[in-house]
Amino acid sequence: MDSLNYDLLDPMKSSTRKHPVSSGTKETPHGKPIPRRPSAAQNVDEDPRVVVGVDIGGSNLRVALADLGGTVLGKWSASTKETSSPEMVIAQIGKGIDSLLKDSSASRSSLAAIAAGAPGITDREAGVVVATSYLRGWRDVPFQSLLESAFHIPAAVENDVRMAALGEHWMGVARGISNFVFLAIGTGIAAGIFANGTLLRGARCTAGEVGYMYVPGASEQVAQRGTPGSLESTIGGEGIRQQWLAAGKSSPHSKHLTATEVFDLALTGDLLAKVVLDRSAQLLAYAVYNISLVLNPSLFVLGGGVGMNGALRDATEAVLQRYSEPAQPRLIISSLGQDAQLMGAIRLALDTVERRTE
Numbered sequence: 001m002d003s004l005n006y007d008l009l010d011p012m013k014s015s016t017r018k019h020p021v022s023s024g025t026k027e028t029p030h031g032k033p034i035p036r037r038p039s040a041a042q043n044v045d046e047d048p049r050v051v052v053g054v055d056i057g058g059s060n061l062r063v064a065l066a067d068l069g070g071t072v073l074g075k076w077s078a079s080t081k082e083t084s085s086p087e088m089v090i091a092q093i094g095k096g097i098d099s100l101l102k103d104s105s106a107s108r109s110s111l112a113a114i115a116a117g118a119p120g121i122t123d124r125e126a127g128v129v130v131a132t133s134y135l136r137g138w139r140d141v142p143f144q145s146l147l148e149s150a151f152h153i154p155a156a157v158e159n160d161v162r163m164a165a166l167g168e169h170w171m172g173v174a175r176g177i178s179n180f181v182f183l184a185i186g187t188g189i190a191a192g193i194f195a196n197g198t199l200l201r202g203a204r205c206t207a208g209e210v211g212y213m214y215v216p217g218a219s220e221q222v223a224q225r226g227t228p229g230s231l232e233s234t235i236g237g238e239g240i241r242q243q244w245l246a247a248g249k250s251s252p253h254s255k256h257l258t259a260t261e262v263f264d265l266a267l268t269g270d271l272l273a274k275v276v277l278d279r280s281a282q283l284l285a286y287a288v289y290n291i292s293l294v295l296n297p298s299l300f301v302l303g304g305g306v307g308m309n310g311a312l313r314d315a316t317e318a319v320l321q322r323y324s325e326p327a328q329p330r331l332i333i334s335s336l337g338q339d340a341q342l343m344g345a346i347r348l349a350l351d352t353v354e355r356r357t358e
Contacts, residue, residue: 050106051353052151053345054093054116055160056080058134058187061089063096065104066346068112068353070171074100075342084135086143090150097151113356114147115156115348117163117341123205127157130205133227156352160341161208162199164334165192167344168301169199172336180299181291181329182340183210185284185307189232195295211236215286217279231287235280237306243279247272263311281315289320292329303334 048067055062061080065073076096083092093116101108120132127144147155158166165182168174174182174194182192189211193200200207212229214220223229233239240259257265263280266273288300302313310333317331334340 048106048110049112049353050101050104050110051112051346051349052093052097052100052114053342053347053349054096054114055163055341055345056089056116056118056135057160058119061092061096062342063093063100064342064346065097065100065106066349068350070346070350072342072346073104073106076100080135085137086129086141086146089135090146093147094150111151111153113154113156113349113352114151115158115163115345115352116143116147117158117160117345118143119160121205121209122157122159122162124156124158124162124201127155129157154352154356156348158344158348159190159192159201159205159208161190162192162201163344163348164303164336164340165194165301165344166199166347167336167340167342168303168334169194170347171343172301172334172340173332174299174301177299179295179297180301181295181297182301182303182334183288183307184304185236185302185312186304187232187237188228189236189304191291193295193297195297210287210291213287213290215283215290217283217286231283235283235306240276240280240306243276244273247276259306260309263309267311277311277315281312281319284312284316285319285323288316288329288331289323293326297329300329300331301334302331303337303340308333308337 050073051066051068053064053066057080059079059081060077062075062077064075067073076099078092078096080089080092083089118129118132119134120138121130122128123130127142129138129141129143132138144155144157161182161184164184168182169177174180178194178197180194184190191208191210193208211232212223213231215231218230218234220230228236228239237259240262241257244257244262245255262273263277266277302308306312313331313333320328336343
């Protein structure tokens with residue numbers, strides 16, 4: 001099978017292109033998969049149409065291939081530690097697509113659309129990754145145009161946490177829920193917000209950057225560009241690890257415990273680990289309660305490597321039970337786990353196909 005043609009545009013030239021896929025489109029509800037039938041633009045004798053979903057992480061890249069019914073046909077992953085420039089990431093995406101098409105016996109002419117989730121501030125309508133501290137050199141990258149030029153199919157780009165919220169709304173624990181917050185807690189903290197069935201982005205595409213929230217007990221130091229915000233510097237993965245080191249554990253083994261390992265240790269009765277867990281839960285409860293007062297969601301979905309820890313969820317819920325009735329949303333751990341972003345990317349790619357055939 002022929003490999004794809006990865007003709008990359010110069011980023012400066014790409015930024016002036018029009019964006020027919022997303023510019024000016026109206027956000028549509030994301031509750032139903034596209035029916036398994038040929039579209040108006042597809043002849044029944046052609047190869048079955050497929051879409052590509054991409055999750056770009058700070059250290060890993062994942063690619064998924066799905067049919068127009070949303071069924072995942074295959075997944076592929078690779079490290080981005082040594083290949084983090086936009087051009088190199090797109091080249092990697094191309095390798096993943098080639099591999100998945102080969103495994104599924106599909107041709108490149110069957111590709112209908114691609115959608116990618118990127119960490120950091122992303123302008124969905126313009127198709128631009130504005131800024132991210134997780135990928136070196138990414139600033140005002142016209143990533144949608146680069147994808148369209150490389151693969152010659154409609155493309156869409158979204159922030160990775162909003163993409164995860166989209167995945168949970170489509171196929172996860174938030175399916176059919178119009179008002180919920182997907183709260184991702186890993187190295188950093190961010191939220192994807194659904195309000196009245198619509199995914200919020202905000203005036204400058206920064207809605208959900210709750211890692212910069214100030215709550216009692218968190219750092220009051222003003223975050224500099226590219227540095228963690230107040231909340232995430234305290235109860236993000238590295239912040240929790242720093243809490244643990246400051247608690248006084250000095251054994252060689254304990255110095256290398258991750259945030260989730262500290263929380264799990266608290267369940268065994270370790271008093272210092274329990275102090276760290278309780279403080280982290282208190283600060284997270286502050287954030288959840290304050291967000292609830294403003295947005296009044298019925299559900300918080302906890303995702304990310306730290307957020308999905310059961311001990312943290314239980315401890316946070318116990319704190320919230322002490323607060324007044326107006327803001328007591330349910331806390332549920334993501335059912336999609338690390339696949340939330342990929343499923344959201346597939347959903348967005350399907351929406352892109354649907355808009356093109358309307």
